[in-house]
Amino acid sequence: MGYCINPLCKQRQNPDDVNHCLFCGTSLLINDRICLVKPLRELTENPFSYMEVFEVDDAGTQWNPGRKQRVMKVLKWNTPKLVDLIERESLTLRLIEHPCIPKSTIDDFFTFIPNNSSLTLHCLIMDKFEGENLEQWLESNGRISQSVALQWLRQLVEILDEVHRTEIFHRDIKPSNIILQSSGQLALIDFGVARRVTDTYLAKVSGSGGSSTGRGGRYEITSVSTPRYSPLEQVNGQAVPQSDFYALGRTFVQLVTGIQLMDLPINKKTGNLIWREQTPQIDKPFADFLDELMAPLPGQRPQTTRVILQRLEKLPQQIKNYRLANSKVFQYSKYTLMILGFIGGVFLSIPLAANYLVTQGEKLEAANNSPAAQNFFYWAIKIRPQSNRTISSFYFNKGVRSTKDLGLAKKYYELAIKYNNRDADAYTNLAFVCQQLNQNDCAIKNYENSFKFKPDNWESRFGLALFYDDRRMYDLAEKQYKLAIEMSREAIPAINNLSRLKILDGKYNVAIALAKSGLQKTENIQLQSTLYKNLGWAKLELKRYAEAKADLEKSTKLDARTDAYCLLAQAQEALGEINDARLTWEICLIAESNQLEVQQWRLQILKRLLGEFVTPSSP
Template identity: 65%
Template sequence: MSYCINPLCEQRQNPNDIEKCLFCGTSLLINKRIRLIKPLRDLNENPFSYTEVFEVDDAGTQWNPVRKQRVMKVLKLNSPKLVELIERESISLRLINHPNIPKSTLDDFFTFVPNNSSLTLHCLVMDEMKGQNLEQWIESNGRISQSQALEWLNQLLEILATVHRANFFHRDIKPSNIILQSSGQLALVDFGVARRVTNTYLAKISGSGGDSTSRGGKYEITSVGTPRYCPPEQTDGQAVPQSDFYALGRTFVNLTTGVSLFNLPTDKKTGNLIWRDKAPQIEKPVADLIDQLMALLPGQRPQSTEVILRRLEKLPEQIKNYRLAKSKVVKYSKYALMSLVLIGGVFISIPLVTNYLVTQGRKLEAANNSHGAQETFEWAIRINPQLKPDIAEFYFEKASRNINNHQIARKYYERAIKYNAKDAAAYSNLALVCQRLGDSKCVIENYEKAFQLRPNSWESRYGLGNFYEDQQKYDLAEKEYQLAIKKSDEAVLAVVALSRLKNKNNEHEAAVTLAFQGLKNTKDPDLQAALYKDLGWARLKQNKLSEAKEYLEKAIQLDGRTDAFCLLSQVEEALGEADTARIYIEGCMLAKSTLPEVFIWRQELLDRILKK
């Protein structure tokens, strides 16, 4: 059976051995290669749907020469916004390379006009990920175990890491968009609302209200996603990569409870989903991670897939410690020791008791029992006040290990300061964490305290300068960077930052002077790469292309910097070396970067590609 692609055709089923639709005369062989085998959605189920999806027989192209069954999405409406979405999906599937994400090539996106019709259909062909989606799987099998949850979460994060490294985010993660393949591997599908992270997009969401770091301006941004899986900021049209983590957490609530999210209550005070009583097989450390993924504010969620994957690696030990902390032996032995100390501690020496309590406090903290840990540490300090610096150091190290998990790191740095109010590094690090959380008052207050304790700390001056640069207060940022450089010849990070800032402000000769100054004071290859990049950037803007090429090649050789790839592609293009430029363009587009200027350069490249 072959199907007619024409959505207006009244009799779309046709025999296999004919070339044109018997009813409307539209060719059944699309682009001389594709034949529609069957619809994957009922064609009559939702007449208002703007897309149809078919399983197709694809004879192949030069980019995909093997004949095989694939999937084709057909956009029936010519709305500019809908056309833009399917174009984005095509670009995302071409640029994201993972075996468990559908693959599509340049020739797989095209338009087709049915016979005797003014209707232009936009078609996107992609590889088929065969299997059962997790919404169907749950209906048949019920909720999953904790071990299954951890295995699936790990698989999805590996996929999502590839998506985010390509500077995309999915924006519609849910059980029905996850396929369990016969191999046991999960696949992530439906990139129809995926978004590329560009500087233009970030400027839009940061300027559309409600954010403490707003850049100003008013933009209209489309809200997409599925109710109950969609985080608050995405509902407001302000999705960020961490929005995917919220949807991932909600997905695992559905998988571990087997209950529809619409049937789960919400805490009226906190807005958090109440679900743990429906998933008794999930222990507290795992449930805590899922809840953190679903934090209401993006800054309270883990900030990258790498952070979550590291958390997963630590979970087995945390689960073990949690089970130990819950055991009656630990509980009763702790209180027995406390009682002996209060009575007089005749048979137990003070050092033995305090060492035991500190050890138990560390174990309780590792098991995410913060209340029990603090209570135990307080008992130890009552017995021996000299333990305060040791406990402060413990919390400082705990915060440093969780530095990318900003909400948790903040809590631990604040506890470190509670036990040692003279630690300048703790104040400085707390300021950095507050910067990531968007708490400007906390940033400035803690840097000021760090300056009082260590007036000659160039690191704190650099950190405050970085904060002001994030706020786009470039005059204040420059002042702090200059103070850092004045404090120490070792402040090469501040030199790098100021050189980059000078380039962004088109003060290219000043950037060159700073870059040469920095190169004299460092042998660190990462810093050298950044400085050579700034030299190349400045020389490109000064039209000294040979020098620019030399410096940018050094930067890439030292560190493979994404921004150097972007700049070198511009140099090669200016030199008329189109083939070489394409190589560097690929590095610019596909490598990971969080620099706003890289987003600008990528957007400029995409704009040129889409105009061709």
């Protein structure tokens, strides 16, 4: 059976051997490639149902060749806000490149008008993941174990890391939007309400420049939420990237309890879920971490996916230490073990005694009694030197949580390094905190220390290069960019930034060669856009105006970059295309950007415009 796409059709199922709907006459082959196989949501005439979802047979395009079964969303309502959402979802799926996120190309978003109808349907096609969503899986299998929860949480955060690195946040994470594939790998779907993180968006949600309503000042923000999964700031139309972490925590509470969130009790004073009694398989360190993800305020949650991944790396050891410290054997013998540990009499008791001392030190540190805490840590290391890594991990986590006090975070990272001076992550985080505090020597020193223990980490090299680049120390930045490029073929951002530095240095042909090499190595739309921008910029400086214009137009089509528009306006002027140049200059002047080059180009054009209206004074 083939299905008719026309939502107003009264008989939408059709035999396989017809090309047009027998009832309304609409073509059953959409855009010469798409056949609707079956609806994935119940078809309804409910006026509040604005979207239909089908499994489709796609014959393929030049961008996505090969026949395959895919998913198509069909927007029935032609209202501006809903059209904007599906257009944004199409762009989002094109921007994010990850094997566990649905793939969609530029040809996969189009409009279609059914036969004899004024109805315009907006259609979006994307790849389909075989498997069942976690809502369905939970109904059949019940709650998950702690080990599965840790594995799945890491998978989802790694996917979310790529999403957030593309400056997008999902805004609708929940079990029904997560697919468990037969390989055991999770996939994240439904980016219909995802948002791009821009300076404009952050200004809106901060409420700047407007009323005190708490809903974005004078700006209008689209409020989207799923009850029980969305935090308060998202319900109020002020979602931020950390809102995804709240939904992630709530999702895993449902998975580890096996209970619908609406069936879990809520603390009337705090609004927090009461869930731990339902999860005897979950240890306190992991439960504490889930509660931290679900903290009421965004600033109380981990601030980035990178921080979450670092915490997840250390959680297994924390769980192991917790189990040991709470075991019956340990509880009955802890005082004896302390004595034996201090005198070094019974070697088998030393690990237990050391763990006890570490636990007591952690409690004292939590009570802000640092001198006493460090005394316990001193004796723990004395009787068992291996304890230093556990203590280092404790201080590292305190540093990660100190997001609002950079000075305190610095202190904790320094303590983490004191107890484990081979922790590359601690050095990197300390370098970043020093960078935020404008303590340049501290930042450089700790980046260098990080390299000693992870010498082949190109991303750390790239981070130091950006540090130098931001401070216009271009020679040092160039050295680090080159090292990053030598370390990995994936260091395309370093190739791009080095190309820009070569343009600033007047070495235009070198810049062109770098940009071309980067374009050959990446399919990332944003990277392609900025590489084409550099290519066009270098050719503009070489007065190859027609070639520059072509490259800059490619850049703006891939991603609406302000700097590319400023350069394109200059190329159009040089070619005598004055009207086109005026329009492009307008975009350059009003679009958002804090880049130094853009400010300089804006200043130049403004001086020219002002000069046209200034009459020279008489001598």
